[in-house]
Amino acid sequence: MADTLPCFHCSEPVPADNGIVPDPSKPDRAFCCHGCKAVFETIHQEGLDGFYEFRTAAAVTPRTLSGSDLERLRELDHPVAQESFASPVKGGMEAQLLIGGITCAACIWLLENHLARYPGVESFAINHTTQRARLVWSPDKNRLSDLLIAIHELGYTASPYQADEAEMTLKAENRSAIVRLLVAGIGTMQSMMLAVPLYFEMISEVTPEFIELFRWFSLLVATPVVAYSARPFFTNAIRDLRARHFTMDVPVATAIGLAYVASAWVTLFGGEEVYFESVCMFTFFLSLGRYIETRARYRAGLTGKALGNYQPRIATLIQGQETRVIPAHQLKAGDRIRVKPGETLAVDGTIVQGRSTLNEAALTGEYLPESHEPGDEIFAGSINGESPLEVEVSRTGNRTRLSGILRILDRVQSEKPRVALMADRIAGVFVSRVLIIAPLVWVGWWLAGADNAFDITLSVLVVTCPCALSLATPTALTSATLTLRKLGFLPTRGHTLETLGEIDTVVFDKTGTLTEGRLHLLETQPYGNLTEQQALAVAAGLEHHSEHPISQVFADRASETVTNVRNHLGEGLSGVWQGQPVAIGHRDFIADQTGIRPPELQESHGIDLWLAVDGRVEACFLIDDRIRAEAGDAIRTLQSRNIETVMLSGDRSGHVDRVARELGIDKAVGGASPEDKLAHLQAMAADNRKIMMVGDGLNDLPSMAGAAVSVAMGSATDLTQLRADAILLSGNLSLLVKAIDASRATRRIIRQNMMWALGYNLLALPLAAAGLVPPWLAAIGMSASSLVVVLNALRLSHDGTKGAKAHSSEARFQGQHEASPTGG
Structure with missing residues (x-):
């Protein structure tokens, strides 16, 4: 017997006579330590011996947990510690864990089956790519630390998931x-x-x-x-x-x-x-x-930086007459915090004192801040605009509405089925047959006494090498991907191009998707003695003293000097210009300032902003978000391809219906929360609809994840782009049609490549087996077959080159036009 044997569990060398053997009838099965033996016995007793049959790498050696390690794991049982990585769900609690020591699929199989036997474990699933696990368990039946210790005892590690570690x-x-x-x-x-x-x-x-x-x-x-x-x-x-x-x-x-x-x-x-x-x-x-x-x-x-942008790590806690900055995870329901202008809210809560406008784009997708006052409920991720607020905390950590949106996103993404490529299945069957035929060819020619039996066998192996079959799909996908990137459409998932060709319904968000997502001055209507240019200059002079998004409409315009400017929160601005009182704001504010109610407009959409000078109404500025120039053509082209168009928006105003009418959208729904959007998409998916979701806000993430293909606008938040299946870099909606066309062309090219590759191999195999193809010709044939596949795939990039150049030229023209002082 050899002096050493490999440890049966971890493959470490071990003296053959160390006596640590589980079965005297198998003396060749040794273990390097009692830990490996204990793990083997656990696996054997649970009937999970298949782990040793299917693993592709040696298991890690289990180590004994020290007292400090056990104490650290026991600390995770505390509800405060669990706030950062666990949340209540149906069935108990859900935790996101990062598993270490995984070397192959057998490790995942072992861990999932081992943990499933513990009381209280509802589900435990590990993603092999990210080594991230989702654990759902009942705290009443088992402690989290006991489950983590069970993972450590098998030789693996488990810790709360942190986005930075995954990155x-x-x-x-x-x-x-x-x-x-x-x-x-x-x-x-x-x-x-x-x-x-x-x-x-x-x-x-x-x-x-x-x-x-x-x-x-x-x-x-x-x-x-x-x-x-x-x-x-x-x-x-x-x-x-x-x-x-x-x-x-x-x-x-x-x-x-x-x-x-x-x-x-x-x-x-x-x-x-x-x-x-x-x-x-x-x-x-x-x-x-x-x-x-x-x-x-x-x-x-999901990077830690992107997550941190929406979940602040610190907050200002109010304690009597004093305040102090503490970690956000230490806050609890009932605490009071102060939120300064420009700060992002770290918790869900209710305003106790103060009035301000909050940008809630992270939750609603709407760019225009909403005014809030005492008694209003506000949510984590909202950005305070103008005045300090005192907020009573109601929900923290993973219980906030923002965390709920991210949790829905993770759950929906985990439910996505994997799309298997047809080439994989065919190649698997084909190669298994070739591996059987090749030895038979060699035996046949060897028995026939041929001197070149090996060369003939080699020709069979080379000429039938599945290079063309393997390249048929990835070359077409790569070529199409590069073409779409040139156009400004960036696929970020492997399944995107394959699925795009099946789309029969396109769902749009409104703000920032069908519209440009920023306010524009659409029209100026003079009513008094001031000219249009004078009215704009006075308005700009007032708005320069405001941080409200409306002020950005006048930011680049020539302005008059206005003094003693006062900001009337949520109403407007007042000041003095050339010794005369001036005011700008909505209709009721101007009526209060002047005693004269501005005239009613025959038709108005968006925001009507009024200017008064010395008690007279001088002008009205019509301000609104603008529909993208190409949106109408894109909608009509999609409809001409028998693709239904739907708009789901969080906006509750009549703007939703107006945009839908102007663009001719088939169906429009306003006032939809992120959960509502996902419910609408799930209902359509239940009718076997293949859906593309196009959006730009964090509130669109759950519904985007629930669609067959999700597309983020180029102006979307970083987090939205990171989670999307594709990014519309240029923001040009007409590229959606080109992407769908490219997907269908790609599927056509893949089918052609597959037919060629299979036809070539089926024709070349009998010729090579008959000894009619020398090895050098087999190599040329294999290379030529691959070249045909590659050249056919390159047609996808050739077809898109002109479009890319035309789009690039158009973009340059538009950029120069907008940069020109005389450009409209």
């Missing part, structure tokens, strides 16, 4: 993907430089020694590509084979591995052809696809 993990994964891509790219260039001259006989009178040198150098170049860049493919393929489930990684790893081994064999022992350049090229293209996927996940991740 660091994604960054590390992104860096690794870049390095793998660079290694594969450099290897591809170097190997092609060595192979192309020999393929096309660019170098005449090449001696065998020179060819051998080229082969050895190619082997040197290809080895790090296979060992490092292609490592994820091999790791995943081994996992899939153990699980007896073929995914795309199985044909990829098979193609790379067999081509490399065959080429190394020829280099070491002699032969006709080597295929190192094909190995490097294939690895590079697949690594590029994986990098794009990794980058999309990184961008889609």
Whole structure:
């Protein structure tokens, strides 16, 4: 018997005679410590031995928790400690955890099944990509610390999820993907430089020694590509084979591995052809696809910075006549806090003292601040505009309405089904057949006494290498993605392009989506002695003393000097101009200031702002958000494609109906909360509608996550963009139609590529098996097949080039026009 054996649980070397064996009938099964033995016995007793069969990496060695570790975990049972990562749900409490030590899918299977056996655990699910877990348990039946200790006892770690830690993990994964891509790219260039001259006989009178040198150098170049860049493919393929489930990684790893081994064999022992350049090229293209996927996940991740922008970490607590700044998580219901102008509210509560306007765009999506007074309920994420407020706390931490929106978002996203690519299924079946046929071909020719049985088998393996089959989908998706990026439409999820072509309903938010999301001066109506320009100058002089969003309408205009300006909160401004009293504000305010009620307007939408000078009504300014110039054409084009258009808005004004009428939208709903929007989308989805949701506010996140495809405007909040399936960078709604068209064209190209790849392989396989295709011709055929697929996919970028250039020129013209002093 060997002096050492690998630990059955963690694979650490252990003396064979250490006596730590669970079963005397299996003396070759040793453990490095009692911890590994205890974990094995736990797994064995629970009937979870399948973990050892399907794992692709050694398990971590469990460590004994120290007294301080146990104390730290026990602290998490306190309700105050749980406020930052847990919240009440149906069935008990829900906690977001970050799990450490996971190496493969078997680890997740073990943890989920092990924890499910504990009393009070309603559900426990782990996301392999982010290693983030969602635990729902009943505190009455089990303590959270006991469940976390159970995870630690298996050799893994569990801690409350912190967005910053998740972001660091994604960054590390992104860096690794870049390095793998660079290694594969450099290897591809170097190997092609060595192979192309020999393929096309660019170098005449090449001696065998020179060819051998080229082969050895190619082997040197290809080895790090296979060992490092292609490592994820091999790791995943081994996992899939153990699980007896073929995914795309199985044909990829098979193609790379067999081509490399065959080429190394020829280099070491002699032969006709080597295929190192094909190995490097294939690895590079697949690594590029994986990098794009990794980058999309990184961008889609919820960063700590984005979360911090909407959930302040500190608050000003009022204690008698004094105030002090404390961490926001220490606040509790009944506390009173002071919110200064410009500060973001950290809790939900009720105004006790003070009047001010609050920007609630984070919750409602509406840009125009709302006036609030004592007794009004206000919510976390709202930004105080003008005056200090004293607020009584009602809900904190994960119980605020803002946290509820983010929680809905996470839950809806976790319910999204994964879209499996057709190429993965076909390639899995195809490769399994090839792996059976290739050995049979070799046996047949060997029994026939053929000297070139290996070469024929190699031709079968190379000519049927699923390069074209594997490239059929990612090349088309990459080409279409790059084209849409040039146009200003940025997909951020792998499924976006595939799903866009199935859309039959487009749901729009109003403010910032169908409209520009900012106030404009639409018209000035003089009523007295002042000219239009004089009235605008006096109004600008008054508004320069205000921080209200309305003041931005006059910010860039020439102004008169107005003194003694007074801000009448929620009503208007008053002051003195050239010794005369002046005032600007809404109709009732001007009536109070002058004693004269401004005339009624025949038709008015948005805001009518009145200017009075020395007791006379001098002008009316019509202010409103403006519908995007291209919105009408975009709506009509969508409808011409039999796509229904719907508008869901949090706005409660008649502006919703007016915008819907002007644009000809099929259905419009106003006054919709984030929960209402999600309910509307779920109702439509129940009718088998494929929905695209287009929005720009944090309040749109739950409904965007509930749609088949979510699109964020380029002006949307960072958090909204991070969570969307695509970003409309230019804000041009007409690109939605082009994106749908591109998706349908991409699906058509993918089908063509798949038909070509399958047709080529089905035709080439019998020819190669019959010995009619030498290895060099098999390599050319494989490369040519891949080239056809790539060139066909590039048609997607060629079709969009003109559109991209035209759009770019139009954008430059518009930018110059808006920048011009005379531009309207």
